[in-house]
Amino acid sequence: MTRPGVRHETWRAVRAHRRELTRLCGWSLVESLPALLSGYLIARAVDQGFLAGRPVTGLTWLGALAVAVLLGATATGRTYRSLGAVVEPFRDDLATRVVRNALHDATRTGGHPDSATVTRLTHQVEIVRDTFAGLLMVTRGFVFSAGAALIGLLALAPTVAALAAAPMLVGLAIFLAALPAMVAHQRAYVRAGEHLGQSAATALTGHRDVLACGAQARVTADVQRRVSAQAATERTLARMAAIRSLSLGIGGWLPLVALLAATPWLVDRGLTAGAVLGALIYVSTGLQPALHTLVQGIGGGGLRYVVTLENILRTNPHTTAAHPPAPAARTPTHRSSAAPAIEARRLTFRYGPRSRPVLEDFSLTLADGEHLAVVGPSGAGKSTLAALIAGLTPPQAGTVHLAGEPVADTTPAALARMRVLVPQEAYIFTGRLADNLRYLRPDADDHTLDTALDALGARPLATRLGGLAAPITPTLLSSGERQLIAAVRAWLAPAPLVILDEATCHLDPALEATVEHAFAHRPGSLIVIAHRISSAIRAQRLLVLDGDEPATGTHEQLLSRSATYRQLVGCWDEPAMSPPAPRA
Incomplete structure (x- = not known):
């Protein structure tokens, strides 16, 4: 039957x-x-x-x-x-x-x-x-x-x-x-x-x-x-x-x-x-x-x-039958201070067995505490790289280590303590504003939340919503408001690595500069998938993905040796936003 x-x-x-x-x-x-x-x-x-x-x-x-x-x-x-x-x-x-x-x-x-x-x-x-x-x-x-x-x-x-x-x-x-x-x-x-x-x-x-x-x-x-x-x-x-x-x-x-x-x-x-x-x-x-x-x-x-x-x-x-847990899964161990925040070696990834590789034999090292901006045309593999580094997608070849630990052998719970990935579409749930902000750090008190709101320029938004105890409904928030709440949540997270995948694209340039300045001065490492020239200039180092040979360097270095980067800078015609002056 x-x-x-x-x-x-x-x-x-x-x-x-x-x-x-x-x-x-x-x-x-x-x-x-x-x-x-x-x-x-x-x-x-x-x-x-x-x-x-x-x-x-x-x-x-x-x-x-x-x-x-x-x-x-x-x-x-x-x-x-x-x-x-x-x-x-x-x-x-x-x-x-x-x-x-x-x-x-x-x-x-x-x-x-x-x-x-x-x-x-x-x-x-x-x-x-x-x-x-x-x-x-x-x-x-x-x-x-x-x-x-x-x-x-x-x-x-x-x-x-x-x-x-x-x-x-x-x-x-x-x-x-x-x-x-x-x-x-x-x-x-x-x-x-x-x-x-x-x-x-x-x-x-x-x-x-x-x-x-x-x-x-x-x-x-x-x-x-x-x-x-x-x-x-x-x-x-x-x-x-x-x-x-x-x-x-x-x-x-x-x-x-x-x-x-x-x-x-x-x-x-x-x-x-x-x-x-x-x-x-x-x-x-x-x-x-x-x-x-x-x-x-x-x-x-x-x-x-x-x-x-x-x-x-x-x-x-x-899903448990199709994807059994890795036998060598483990939580991260204590590492030496010399271990880089990210060490990607010879990554290759394609979306189909016959499709052109999005990334091929790609390598990257990010020092602990470094601020990297990733730029490139649409479809160059920026979000794919973010997902590979965060361990959301396994590569067809190559390895990724976070703080010396192999991503492939690390449990999802342990990965969540090592990195935070904030996508372009911010996830906000119905509930109190404080509950949304504490999502990745449940033990944060109200003073800590207030500090985060001030650091990222989100105090006016919190006041307009009614304070930390105010109930919020995601559908009643604009895309920029949702992104700002998600950014504060990620800034509060204890993870040492933050990946912002166009997570501030709906913010105005001045507020985006405030957010990125707060993350740049936060302990740990930062990767920003940039969509504005100002985000690229603020980074210590840039990575250009253009479908051919990736290029790395500072803003001035890439202007002289990367045609793709010069073309992108020409498309980004808004003025560069400088970081806000430190508070007295």
């Missing part, structure tokens, strides 16, 4: 919560008491009570049935509580996987935000949660309800149990035999709908080009082909529904017909009227509803569960 991934995930979810599942089965057993006792107690009420002229006895048996119904109703509420203890952790695990993979894809170098993540999280994961819960309920309902009814039939008369069980098993076998085909056709139906949506969207968004090229007939034929394919899958699903109806007719209604037809023969062999009535009750209120619920539940929600979970597992593979 299911592919290995779906079977594995389902079994893992069930096995991980065996205790809760056992509790669910226990309450299901209590819930099935009316199904177990109904036919037997009604048969006794009829035979020993009402037909025997003893109505009090008959009412007593019916009272016992009422008690069983009350117990079953109480257990029903408990089953849903136990069901949640199994289903909700499974849902949370899927949601975590979707979010983790979306964040990994969005934050890796060359990655991009996945606009379908919210859809998968709020729609597909919820479908899996609901259908998984439905499958558990219908499966345990069939097992306990049908089992209780069969036990009750055996208690009345084994012959009656055989008459009812035989057609039910035939109907169930027909359904189970058709189930793999149902899954395949449901999968084809979903994919046909996706292909139709993609085809229609492409035709609508490019309708002007279609008209300009005279391709109306071709595009219409393509969309019509997708429509026909989806219609064919819907007709196939309708035939599958007919098979479900056939299995229900054989397994649910044929036992009633068999019992009614065999009633004279059963009565001739000593079966009482109460037993016949009890047998009909077991079939009509036990076996038939249980089979109907199972077939409809698996044939509907079960198919959606398999197909939707397949899609989630396909687009969100288990």
Whole structure:
């Protein structure tokens, strides 16, 4: 019925919560008491009570049935509580996987935000949660309800149990035999709908080009082909529904017909009227509803569960399996003062096996406490270099050491203590301003925060927002305001290396100069991906990336020997901003 991934995930979810599942089965057993006792107690009420002229006895048996119904109703509420203890952790695990993979894809170098993540999280994961819960309920309902009814039939008369069980098993076998085909056709139906949506969207968004090229007939034929394919899958699903109806007719209604037809023969062999009535009750209120619920539940929600979970597992593979932790992972050790802040050796990185390398055989050494500006045209590899140094992206060749420690063998938590990378798109979360500033340094007191705000020129912004305790909403802040808050947060971080990847591009030149001056006088090393000539001039050393041979040197040196740098300086026509004068 299911592919290995779906079977594995389902079994893992069930096995991980065996205790809760056992509790669910226990309450299901209590819930099935009316199904177990109904036919037997009604048969006794009829035979020993009402037909025997003893109505009090008959009412007593019916009272016992009422008690069983009350117990079953109480257990029903408990089953849903136990069901949640199994289903909700499974849902949370899927949601975590979707979010983790979306964040990994969005934050890796060359990655991009996945606009379908919210859809998968709020729609597909919820479908899996609901259908998984439905499958558990219908499966345990069939097992306990049908089992209780069969036990009750055996208690009345084994012959009656055989008459009812035989057609039910035939109907169930027909359904189970058709189930793999149902899954395949449901999968084809979903994919046909996706292909139709993609085809229609492409035709609508490019309708002007279609008209300009005279391709109306071709595009219409393509969309019509997708429509026909989806219609064919819907007709196939309708035939599958007919098979479900056939299995229900054989397994649910044929036992009633068999019992009614065999009633004279059963009565001739000593079966009482109460037993016949009890047998009909077991079939009509036990076996038939249980089979109907199972077939409809698996044939509907079960198919959606398999197909939707397949899609989630396909687009969100288990990251721990694909990327096992490095066996030599370690935290940084004490280093000598001579160790450079960054030592990159012969780095090579490309975004595809056949693509041109963004960086090839590249080397760089940054002394402890040095201020480096990286410049170059768009696409030269500036952000790629920042990601390689920060350890966010592994190179195809070469090594990176931070303070003497190999980035490839250092744990993410240890890397976070060694460097801070501030991207162009600043991340600010909803909450207090102080909480955003303390994100990388939770132990910072208010005085430390005030010092940082003053050093980076962010005091007017903090005052305008309402102070450190003021709640902030990221969508209500401008891009420059978000960048300034992120810069203060990075300045407070204990990491000795800060990488600003165009992290001040939305600030005005004067405020940018204040921010970079604060970072330049902060203990540690600084790399600035520059977008203004003023940022380059303020640096102690510059690195020019132009797709060929990288060049390093001071501003004056590069003006004389780097044509790329001279061209960039010519494009940056704003005046150089000098660092602010030190405070008295």
